[in-house]
Amino acid sequence: MFFFTSIIAFTVFGTLTVSSVLEPEWKGKVFPDPNPIEGNSIDGKYEKDHHGRIPMGVKNAKCDWGQDPEGFDGDLGPQSYTCLNDRSLYLPNPKMFPILKKDHIPKAFVPWHRCMNESIIYNQIIPTFGDHRPLWPKYGEYSFLPKQRWVHSLEHGSIVMLYHPCADHNEVNVLKTILKRCLYQYVITALNELEPEHPLVLVAWGVRLEISKVEPDIVLDFIRRHAFKAPEKVNRDGQYEENLIEAASTDLQGKEDNICPGY
Template sequence: MIQREAHGGIPMGEIENCDDGKTHLDVDYAGTPEQYTCFGNRLLYLPNPEIHPVLEHDHIPKAYSAPHYCMNETITYKRTIPSFGGHRPVWPQYGEYNYLPTQRWLHSLEHGAVVMLYHPCANYNEVVHLKDIVRNCMYRHIITASNDLHQDRPLALLTWGNRMFMSKFDAPIAVKFISTYANRAPETTTKNGGYSMGLTQPAKKVSNEKDNKICEKFTQIYSL
Protein backbone atom coordinates (compact mmCIF):
# COMPACT_ATOMS: atom_id res chain seq x y z
CA MET A 1 0.00 0.00 0.00
CA ILE A 2 1.59 3.23 -1.18
CA GLN A 3 1.19 6.16 1.21
CA ARG A 4 0.33 9.47 -0.36
CA GLU A 5 -0.48 12.93 0.87
CA ALA A 6 -3.83 14.72 0.55
CA HIS A 7 -5.66 12.16 -1.58
CA GLY A 8 -2.39 11.31 -3.28
CA GLY A 9 -3.05 14.11 -5.74
CA ILE A 10 -6.03 12.14 -7.07
CA PRO A 11 -9.39 13.95 -6.89
CA MET A 12 -12.59 12.13 -6.04
CA GLY A 13 -15.03 11.04 -8.70
CA GLU A 14 -14.67 9.29 -12.04
CA ILE A 15 -11.17 9.59 -13.49
CA GLU A 16 -10.06 8.19 -16.83
CA ASN A 17 -7.47 5.43 -16.55
CA CYS A 18 -7.86 5.48 -12.77
CA ASP A 19 -11.37 4.64 -11.55
CA ASP A 20 -14.69 4.93 -13.35
CA GLY A 21 -16.65 2.78 -10.90
CA LYS A 22 -17.46 0.26 -13.65
CA THR A 23 -14.28 -1.43 -14.87
CA HIS A 24 -11.47 -3.42 -13.21
CA LEU A 25 -13.72 -3.84 -10.17
CA ASP A 26 -12.42 -7.34 -9.51
CA VAL A 27 -9.40 -5.78 -7.82
CA ASP A 28 -11.64 -5.32 -4.78
CA TYR A 29 -14.51 -7.72 -5.48
CA ALA A 30 -15.04 -10.28 -8.22
CA GLY A 31 -18.82 -10.21 -7.94
CA THR A 32 -19.15 -13.76 -6.63
CA PRO A 33 -21.94 -14.65 -4.14
CA GLU A 34 -19.55 -16.04 -1.53
CA GLN A 35 -19.30 -12.63 0.12
CA TYR A 36 -23.02 -12.46 0.91
CA THR A 37 -23.93 -16.15 1.30
CA CYS A 38 -24.07 -18.04 4.60
CA PHE A 39 -22.01 -21.23 4.50
CA GLY A 40 -21.79 -21.73 8.26
CA ASN A 41 -24.10 -22.75 11.07
CA ARG A 42 -26.73 -20.03 11.57
CA LEU A 43 -27.28 -21.20 15.14
CA LEU A 44 -23.84 -19.82 16.03
CA TYR A 45 -24.99 -16.33 15.04
CA LEU A 46 -28.21 -16.15 17.05
CA PRO A 47 -28.71 -12.95 19.08
CA ASN A 48 -27.53 -13.20 22.67
CA PRO A 49 -28.80 -10.60 25.18
CA GLU A 50 -25.85 -11.37 27.45
CA ILE A 51 -23.39 -10.14 24.81
CA HIS A 52 -23.44 -6.37 25.05
CA PRO A 53 -22.73 -3.93 22.21
CA VAL A 54 -19.16 -2.72 21.81
CA LEU A 55 -18.55 0.90 20.82
CA GLU A 56 -15.14 1.83 19.43
CA HIS A 57 -13.67 5.19 18.44
CA ASP A 58 -10.60 5.65 16.26
CA HIS A 59 -8.38 8.67 16.72
CA ILE A 60 -8.18 10.52 13.42
CA PRO A 61 -5.71 13.42 13.38
CA LYS A 62 -7.29 16.73 12.39
CA ALA A 63 -4.81 17.12 9.54
CA TYR A 64 -5.56 13.65 8.17
CA SER A 65 -6.72 13.48 4.56
CA ALA A 66 -7.72 10.06 3.26
CA PRO A 67 -5.80 9.18 0.07
CA HIS A 68 -7.48 7.97 -3.11
CA TYR A 69 -6.11 4.96 -4.97
CA CYS A 70 -6.65 4.01 -8.61
CA MET A 71 -7.76 0.53 -9.62
CA ASN A 72 -4.22 -0.52 -10.50
CA GLU A 73 -3.42 -0.57 -6.78
CA THR A 74 -4.60 -2.90 -4.04
CA ILE A 75 -5.77 -1.25 -0.82
CA THR A 76 -5.25 -3.02 2.49
CA TYR A 77 -6.16 -1.97 6.02
CA LYS A 78 -4.65 -2.53 9.46
CA ARG A 79 -8.09 -3.24 10.93
CA THR A 80 -10.39 -5.91 9.57
CA ILE A 81 -13.26 -3.41 9.70
CA PRO A 82 -11.81 0.11 9.46
CA SER A 83 -13.71 3.31 10.18
CA PHE A 84 -11.39 5.53 8.12
CA GLY A 85 -8.61 5.17 5.60
CA GLY A 86 -7.67 5.31 1.94
CA HIS A 87 -10.31 4.35 -0.60
CA ARG A 88 -11.37 4.53 -4.23
CA PRO A 89 -12.07 7.90 -5.91
CA VAL A 90 -15.58 6.84 -6.99
CA TRP A 91 -17.94 6.41 -4.06
CA PRO A 92 -21.05 4.18 -4.20
CA GLN A 93 -24.66 5.10 -4.71
CA TYR A 94 -26.46 5.20 -1.39
CA GLY A 95 -28.65 2.24 -0.51
CA GLU A 96 -28.51 -1.51 0.05
CA TYR A 97 -26.11 -3.91 -1.66
CA ASN A 98 -25.68 -7.65 -1.82
CA TYR A 99 -22.06 -6.85 -1.11
CA LEU A 100 -20.07 -3.64 -1.24
CA PRO A 101 -16.29 -3.78 -0.69
CA THR A 102 -14.67 -1.78 2.08
CA GLN A 103 -12.70 0.24 -0.47
CA ARG A 104 -16.01 1.79 -1.57
CA TRP A 105 -18.05 2.26 1.60
CA LEU A 106 -15.15 3.97 3.38
CA HIS A 107 -15.63 6.82 0.92
CA SER A 108 -19.28 6.98 1.99
CA LEU A 109 -18.22 7.30 5.62
CA GLU A 110 -16.01 10.22 4.66
CA HIS A 111 -19.13 11.91 3.26
CA GLY A 112 -20.99 11.57 6.54
CA ALA A 113 -22.94 8.39 5.79
CA VAL A 114 -23.79 5.54 8.13
CA VAL A 115 -22.81 2.04 7.05
CA MET A 116 -24.59 -1.07 8.30
CA LEU A 117 -22.77 -4.40 8.07
CA TYR A 118 -24.28 -7.78 8.82
CA HIS A 119 -22.85 -11.27 8.61
CA PRO A 120 -24.59 -13.43 5.98
CA CYS A 121 -25.40 -15.96 8.73
CA ALA A 122 -26.92 -13.37 11.08
CA ASN A 123 -30.49 -13.89 12.21
CA TYR A 124 -32.86 -12.74 9.46
CA ASN A 125 -35.26 -10.84 11.75
CA GLU A 126 -32.43 -9.02 13.52
CA VAL A 127 -31.05 -7.89 10.17
CA VAL A 128 -34.45 -6.75 8.89
CA HIS A 129 -35.16 -4.65 11.99
CA LEU A 130 -31.76 -2.95 11.89
CA LYS A 131 -32.14 -2.26 8.16
CA ASP A 132 -35.43 -0.51 8.85
CA ILE A 133 -33.76 1.83 11.34
CA VAL A 134 -30.88 2.65 8.99
CA ARG A 135 -33.10 3.24 5.94
CA ASN A 136 -35.42 5.55 7.85
CA CYS A 137 -32.79 7.47 9.80
CA MET A 138 -31.00 9.10 6.89
CA TYR A 139 -30.69 9.19 3.13
CA ARG A 140 -26.92 8.72 3.08
CA HIS A 141 -26.67 5.12 4.14
CA ILE A 142 -25.02 1.92 2.96
CA ILE A 143 -26.20 -1.57 3.89
CA THR A 144 -24.12 -4.61 2.95
CA ALA A 145 -23.27 -8.12 4.03
CA SER A 146 -19.79 -8.73 5.45
CA ASN A 147 -18.06 -12.01 6.28
CA ASP A 148 -15.60 -10.09 8.44
CA LEU A 149 -17.98 -9.85 11.40
CA HIS A 150 -17.56 -12.27 14.33
CA GLN A 151 -20.32 -14.70 15.27
CA ASP A 152 -20.66 -13.10 18.73
CA ARG A 153 -21.57 -9.74 17.20
CA PRO A 154 -22.77 -10.26 13.61
CA LEU A 155 -24.25 -6.75 13.28
CA ALA A 156 -22.37 -3.47 13.00
CA LEU A 157 -22.91 0.23 12.44
CA LEU A 158 -20.12 2.54 11.31
CA THR A 159 -19.57 6.24 10.82
CA TRP A 160 -16.34 8.12 10.13
CA GLY A 161 -14.07 7.18 13.04
CA ASN A 162 -16.67 5.15 14.94
CA ARG A 163 -17.79 1.49 15.09
CA MET A 164 -20.45 -0.33 17.06
CA PHE A 165 -20.73 -4.13 17.04
CA MET A 166 -23.91 -5.84 18.25
CA SER A 167 -25.13 -9.35 18.99
CA LYS A 168 -28.78 -8.38 18.81
CA PHE A 169 -30.92 -5.60 17.44
CA ASP A 170 -31.52 -2.78 19.91
CA ALA A 171 -33.45 0.12 18.40
CA PRO A 172 -32.63 2.85 20.98
CA ILE A 173 -28.92 2.01 20.89
CA ALA A 174 -28.85 2.00 17.07
CA VAL A 175 -30.76 5.26 16.82
CA LYS A 176 -28.51 6.93 19.39
CA PHE A 177 -25.37 5.83 17.55
CA ILE A 178 -26.59 7.14 14.19
CA SER A 179 -27.95 10.39 15.67
CA THR A 180 -24.72 11.04 17.55
CA TYR A 181 -22.06 10.13 15.01
CA ALA A 182 -23.50 10.27 11.47
CA ASN A 183 -23.11 13.36 9.28
CA ARG A 184 -19.99 14.41 11.21
CA ALA A 185 -17.29 13.66 8.67
CA PRO A 186 -14.64 15.82 6.95
CA GLU A 187 -16.54 16.05 3.65
CA THR A 188 -20.16 17.11 3.18
CA THR A 189 -20.80 15.93 -0.36
CA THR A 190 -24.42 14.82 -0.76
CA LYS A 191 -24.20 13.87 -4.44
CA ASN A 192 -24.82 10.20 -5.17
CA GLY A 193 -21.81 8.15 -6.25
CA GLY A 194 -21.04 6.43 -9.54
CA TYR A 195 -20.49 2.88 -8.25
CA SER A 196 -23.56 0.61 -8.21
CA MET A 197 -22.36 -2.98 -8.63
CA GLY A 198 -24.56 -5.16 -6.41
CA LEU A 199 -27.02 -2.39 -5.54
CA THR A 200 -30.41 -3.92 -4.70
CA GLN A 201 -32.33 -1.01 -3.17
CA PRO A 202 -31.42 2.63 -3.77
CA ALA A 203 -31.71 4.94 -0.77
CA LYS A 204 -34.76 7.18 -0.42
CA LYS A 205 -34.66 10.68 1.00
CA VAL A 206 -35.72 10.85 4.63
CA SER A 207 -35.50 14.59 5.35
CA ASN A 208 -33.36 15.74 2.43
CA GLU A 209 -30.03 14.95 0.76
CA LYS A 210 -28.17 16.81 3.51
CA ASP A 211 -29.88 14.72 6.21
CA ASN A 212 -30.57 17.76 8.33
CA LYS A 213 -32.94 15.73 10.50
CA ILE A 214 -31.38 12.39 11.40
CA CYS A 215 -33.56 9.64 12.89
CA GLU A 216 -36.26 12.22 13.68
CA LYS A 217 -39.00 9.59 13.51
CA PHE A 218 -37.23 7.30 15.98
CA THR A 219 -35.85 9.89 18.41
CA GLN A 220 -39.42 10.91 19.16
CA ILE A 221 -40.45 7.30 19.72
CA TYR A 222 -37.55 6.50 22.02
CA SER A 223 -37.33 9.97 23.62
CA LEU A 224 -33.66 10.35 22.77
Protein backbone atom coordinates in the same frame (compact mmCIF):
# COMPACT_ATOMS: atom_id res chain seq x y z
CA MET B 1 3.34 5.99 14.09
CA PHE B 2 0.62 4.34 16.17
CA PHE B 3 -3.04 5.03 16.78
CA PHE B 4 -5.37 4.01 19.56
CA THR B 5 -8.73 2.30 19.41
CA SER B 6 -10.95 3.07 22.39
CA ILE B 7 -13.33 0.26 23.24
CA ILE B 8 -16.53 1.05 25.10
CA ALA B 9 -18.67 -1.89 26.25
CA PHE B 10 -22.31 -1.23 27.15
CA THR B 11 -23.19 -3.21 30.27
CA VAL B 12 -26.56 -4.37 31.48
CA PHE B 13 -26.43 -1.72 34.22
CA GLY B 14 -26.04 1.12 31.76
CA THR B 15 -22.43 1.86 32.73
CA LEU B 16 -19.49 1.90 30.36
CA THR B 17 -16.23 0.03 30.47
CA VAL B 18 -13.45 1.76 28.52
CA SER B 19 -10.05 0.44 27.56
CA SER B 20 -7.47 1.38 24.93
CA VAL B 21 -5.77 -1.04 22.57
CA LEU B 22 -2.50 -0.14 20.88
CA GLU B 23 -2.83 -0.89 17.18
CA PRO B 24 0.09 -1.68 14.86
CA GLU B 25 1.73 0.92 12.65
CA TRP B 26 -0.41 2.39 9.88
CA LYS B 27 -0.21 0.72 6.50
CA GLY B 28 -1.20 2.45 3.31
CA LYS B 29 -2.30 5.63 5.09
CA VAL B 30 0.13 8.43 4.42
CA PHE B 31 0.16 12.20 4.37
CA PRO B 32 1.30 13.79 2.17
CA ASP B 33 1.06 11.29 -0.70
CA PRO B 34 4.59 10.35 -1.85
CA ASN B 35 3.32 9.43 -5.34
CA PRO B 36 0.65 11.95 -6.40
CA ILE B 37 -0.89 11.47 -9.85
CA GLU B 38 -0.39 14.34 -12.27
CA GLY B 39 -2.36 15.69 -15.24
CA ASN B 40 -6.04 16.31 -15.96
CA SER B 41 -9.17 14.19 -15.95
CA ILE B 42 -10.00 14.59 -19.64
CA ASP B 43 -7.23 12.49 -21.19
CA GLY B 44 -6.95 9.83 -18.51
CA LYS B 45 -4.65 11.78 -16.22
CA TYR B 46 -5.69 14.04 -13.41
CA GLU B 47 -5.69 17.53 -12.04
CA LYS B 48 -5.17 17.51 -8.28
CA ASP B 49 -7.74 18.65 -5.77
CA HIS B 50 -6.87 21.11 -3.01
CA HIS B 51 -5.21 18.29 -1.03
CA GLY B 52 -3.08 17.22 -3.99
CA ARG B 53 -5.21 14.14 -4.64
CA ILE B 54 -6.81 12.90 -7.83
CA PRO B 55 -10.39 14.21 -7.92
CA MET B 56 -13.27 12.19 -6.56
CA GLY B 57 -16.38 11.38 -8.54
CA VAL B 58 -14.70 11.46 -11.97
CA LYS B 59 -15.18 8.30 -14.05
CA ASN B 60 -12.15 7.46 -16.14
CA ALA B 61 -11.07 4.29 -17.90
CA LYS B 62 -7.47 4.70 -16.72
CA CYS B 63 -8.21 5.15 -13.03
CA ASP B 64 -11.69 4.32 -11.75
CA TRP B 65 -14.43 3.41 -14.19
CA GLY B 66 -17.04 2.46 -11.61
CA GLN B 67 -16.61 -1.29 -11.82
CA ASP B 68 -14.36 -3.73 -10.02
CA PRO B 69 -12.19 -6.27 -11.85
CA GLU B 70 -13.12 -9.72 -10.58
CA GLY B 71 -11.59 -10.32 -7.19
CA PHE B 72 -9.59 -7.07 -7.09
CA ASP B 73 -11.30 -5.31 -4.18
CA GLY B 74 -13.14 -8.41 -3.03
CA ASP B 75 -15.18 -11.21 -4.51
CA LEU B 76 -18.48 -9.75 -5.71
CA GLY B 77 -20.01 -13.19 -6.26
CA PRO B 78 -22.72 -14.96 -4.22
CA GLN B 79 -20.17 -16.49 -1.85
CA SER B 80 -19.61 -12.99 -0.44
CA TYR B 81 -23.23 -12.59 0.66
CA THR B 82 -24.41 -16.18 1.16
CA CYS B 83 -24.35 -17.98 4.53
CA LEU B 84 -21.81 -20.80 4.30
CA ASN B 85 -21.43 -21.40 8.05
CA ASP B 86 -23.59 -22.74 10.87
CA ARG B 87 -26.35 -20.15 11.40
CA SER B 88 -26.74 -21.17 15.04
CA LEU B 89 -23.37 -19.54 15.78
CA TYR B 90 -24.73 -16.14 14.75
CA LEU B 91 -28.01 -16.12 16.68
CA PRO B 92 -28.73 -12.96 18.72
CA ASN B 93 -27.38 -13.24 22.24
CA PRO B 94 -28.79 -10.78 24.82
CA LYS B 95 -25.79 -11.50 27.05
CA MET B 96 -23.39 -10.28 24.36
CA PHE B 97 -23.27 -6.54 25.03
CA PRO B 98 -22.86 -3.98 22.25
CA ILE B 99 -19.34 -2.63 21.85
CA LEU B 100 -18.44 0.85 20.64
CA LYS B 101 -14.93 1.21 19.20
CA LYS B 102 -13.37 4.55 18.35
CA ASP B 103 -10.21 5.09 16.31
CA HIS B 104 -8.03 8.10 16.95
CA ILE B 105 -7.57 9.93 13.65
CA PRO B 106 -4.95 12.72 13.63
CA LYS B 107 -6.35 16.07 12.56
CA ALA B 108 -3.76 16.28 9.79
CA PHE B 109 -4.75 12.94 8.30
CA VAL B 110 -5.94 13.10 4.67
CA PRO B 111 -7.10 9.87 2.95
CA TRP B 112 -5.98 9.42 -0.64
CA HIS B 113 -7.96 8.44 -3.71
CA ARG B 114 -6.34 5.36 -5.20
CA CYS B 115 -6.84 4.22 -8.79
CA MET B 116 -7.81 0.67 -9.70
CA ASN B 117 -4.20 -0.17 -10.54
CA GLU B 118 -3.33 0.05 -6.83
CA SER B 119 -4.29 -2.31 -4.04
CA ILE B 120 -5.77 -0.85 -0.87
CA ILE B 121 -5.22 -3.03 2.19
CA TYR B 122 -6.69 -2.09 5.57
CA ASN B 123 -5.11 -3.22 8.82
CA GLN B 124 -8.52 -3.73 10.43
CA ILE B 125 -11.35 -6.03 9.40
CA ILE B 126 -13.75 -3.12 9.84
CA PRO B 127 -11.95 0.08 8.81
CA THR B 128 -13.44 3.37 9.95
CA PHE B 129 -11.16 5.55 7.83
CA GLY B 130 -8.39 5.27 5.25
CA ASP B 131 -7.54 5.49 1.56
CA HIS B 132 -10.30 4.57 -0.89
CA ARG B 133 -11.44 4.61 -4.51
CA PRO B 134 -12.27 7.95 -6.22
CA LEU B 135 -15.84 6.88 -7.04
CA TRP B 136 -18.08 6.36 -4.03
CA PRO B 137 -21.18 4.11 -4.05
CA LYS B 138 -24.73 5.23 -4.64
CA TYR B 139 -26.61 5.31 -1.36
CA GLY B 140 -28.69 2.24 -0.67
CA GLU B 141 -28.55 -1.50 -0.04
CA TYR B 142 -26.07 -3.84 -1.76
CA SER B 143 -25.67 -7.59 -1.77
CA PHE B 144 -21.95 -6.96 -1.39
CA LEU B 145 -19.92 -3.76 -1.56
CA PRO B 146 -16.11 -3.66 -1.24
CA LYS B 147 -14.59 -1.82 1.72
CA GLN B 148 -12.57 0.30 -0.67
CA ARG B 149 -15.88 1.81 -1.80
CA TRP B 150 -17.80 2.28 1.45
CA VAL B 151 -14.84 3.82 3.27
CA HIS B 152 -15.27 6.73 0.85
CA SER B 153 -18.90 6.96 2.00
CA LEU B 154 -17.70 7.28 5.61
CA GLU B 155 -15.57 10.27 4.65
CA HIS B 156 -18.76 11.97 3.42
CA GLY B 157 -20.54 11.44 6.73
CA SER B 158 -22.55 8.35 5.79
CA ILE B 159 -23.52 5.48 8.07
CA VAL B 160 -22.55 2.03 6.81
CA MET B 161 -24.39 -1.07 8.02
CA LEU B 162 -22.58 -4.41 7.83
CA TYR B 163 -24.08 -7.80 8.58
CA HIS B 164 -22.79 -11.34 8.39
CA PRO B 165 -24.70 -13.42 5.80
CA CYS B 166 -25.51 -15.94 8.56
CA ALA B 167 -26.91 -13.32 10.95
CA ASP B 168 -30.50 -13.70 12.11
CA HIS B 169 -32.81 -12.39 9.37
CA ASN B 170 -35.15 -10.67 11.80
CA GLU B 171 -32.33 -8.78 13.49
CA VAL B 172 -30.87 -7.78 10.11
CA ASN B 173 -34.24 -6.51 8.89
CA VAL B 174 -34.90 -4.54 12.08
CA LEU B 175 -31.53 -2.80 11.78
CA LYS B 176 -32.07 -2.09 8.07
CA THR B 177 -35.49 -0.58 8.79
CA ILE B 178 -34.14 1.75 11.47
CA LEU B 179 -31.29 2.95 9.27
CA LYS B 180 -33.48 3.52 6.23
CA ARG B 181 -35.91 5.62 8.29
CA CYS B 182 -33.10 7.73 9.76
CA LEU B 183 -31.23 9.24 6.82
CA TYR B 184 -30.57 9.25 3.10
CA GLN B 185 -26.82 8.78 3.27
CA TYR B 186 -26.52 5.12 4.19
CA VAL B 187 -24.92 2.02 2.71
CA ILE B 188 -25.89 -1.55 3.62
CA THR B 189 -23.83 -4.60 2.67
CA ALA B 190 -23.06 -8.12 3.79
CA LEU B 191 -19.57 -8.85 5.12
CA ASN B 192 -18.62 -12.46 5.83
CA GLU B 193 -15.60 -11.47 7.96
CA LEU B 194 -17.70 -10.38 10.94
CA GLU B 195 -17.43 -12.34 14.17
CA PRO B 196 -20.29 -14.62 15.33
CA GLU B 197 -20.45 -12.75 18.65
CA HIS B 198 -21.21 -9.45 16.89
CA PRO B 199 -22.60 -10.19 13.40
CA LEU B 200 -24.14 -6.72 13.02
CA VAL B 201 -22.10 -3.52 12.78
CA LEU B 202 -22.76 0.16 12.18
CA VAL B 203 -19.80 2.22 10.98
CA ALA B 204 -19.24 5.98 10.83
CA TRP B 205 -16.07 8.01 10.32
CA GLY B 206 -13.66 6.90 13.05
CA VAL B 207 -16.14 4.82 15.02
CA ARG B 208 -18.10 1.55 14.84
CA LEU B 209 -20.80 -0.14 16.89
CA GLU B 210 -20.71 -3.95 17.04
CA ILE B 211 -23.86 -5.72 18.20
CA SER B 212 -25.40 -9.16 18.56
CA LYS B 213 -29.01 -8.09 19.14
CA VAL B 214 -30.57 -4.83 17.97
CA GLU B 215 -31.35 -2.41 20.81
CA PRO B 216 -33.19 0.45 19.06
CA ASP B 217 -32.20 3.12 21.60
CA ILE B 218 -28.52 2.30 21.28
CA VAL B 219 -28.72 2.16 17.47
CA LEU B 220 -30.58 5.47 17.23
CA ASP B 221 -28.14 7.13 19.60
CA PHE B 222 -25.20 5.97 17.49
CA ILE B 223 -26.74 7.24 14.25
CA ARG B 224 -27.69 10.61 15.71
CA ARG B 225 -24.29 11.12 17.31
CA HIS B 226 -22.12 10.08 14.38
CA ALA B 227 -23.96 10.69 11.10
CA PHE B 228 -22.39 13.55 9.09
CA LYS B 229 -19.46 13.85 11.55
CA ALA B 230 -16.77 13.45 8.90
CA PRO B 231 -14.15 15.57 7.07
CA GLU B 232 -16.16 16.08 3.88
CA LYS B 233 -19.77 17.26 3.84
CA VAL B 234 -20.93 15.70 0.56
CA ASN B 235 -24.59 14.67 0.25
CA ARG B 236 -24.83 14.07 -3.48
CA ASP B 237 -25.20 10.49 -4.67
CA GLY B 238 -22.27 8.35 -5.75
CA GLN B 239 -21.39 6.82 -9.11
CA TYR B 240 -20.65 3.20 -8.22
CA GLU B 241 -23.60 0.76 -8.28
CA GLU B 242 -22.37 -2.81 -8.79
CA ASN B 243 -24.51 -5.23 -6.76
CA LEU B 244 -26.94 -2.45 -5.78
CA ILE B 245 -30.23 -4.03 -4.64
CA GLU B 246 -32.22 -0.97 -3.65
CA ALA B 247 -31.33 2.70 -3.93
CA ALA B 248 -31.94 4.86 -0.88
CA SER B 249 -35.22 6.76 -0.87
CA THR B 250 -34.74 10.47 -1.57
CA ASP B 251 -37.37 11.44 1.04
CA LEU B 252 -34.63 12.34 3.55
CA GLN B 253 -32.13 13.74 1.05
CA GLY B 254 -30.82 17.13 2.15
CA LYS B 255 -32.30 16.78 5.64
CA GLU B 256 -29.05 16.32 7.55
CA ASP B 257 -30.39 18.48 10.39
CA ASN B 258 -33.28 16.10 11.02
CA ILE B 259 -31.80 12.67 11.65
CA CYS B 260 -34.17 9.77 12.40
CA PRO B 261 -37.36 11.84 12.11
CA GLY B 262 -39.52 8.71 12.26
CA TYR B 263 -38.42 7.96 15.84
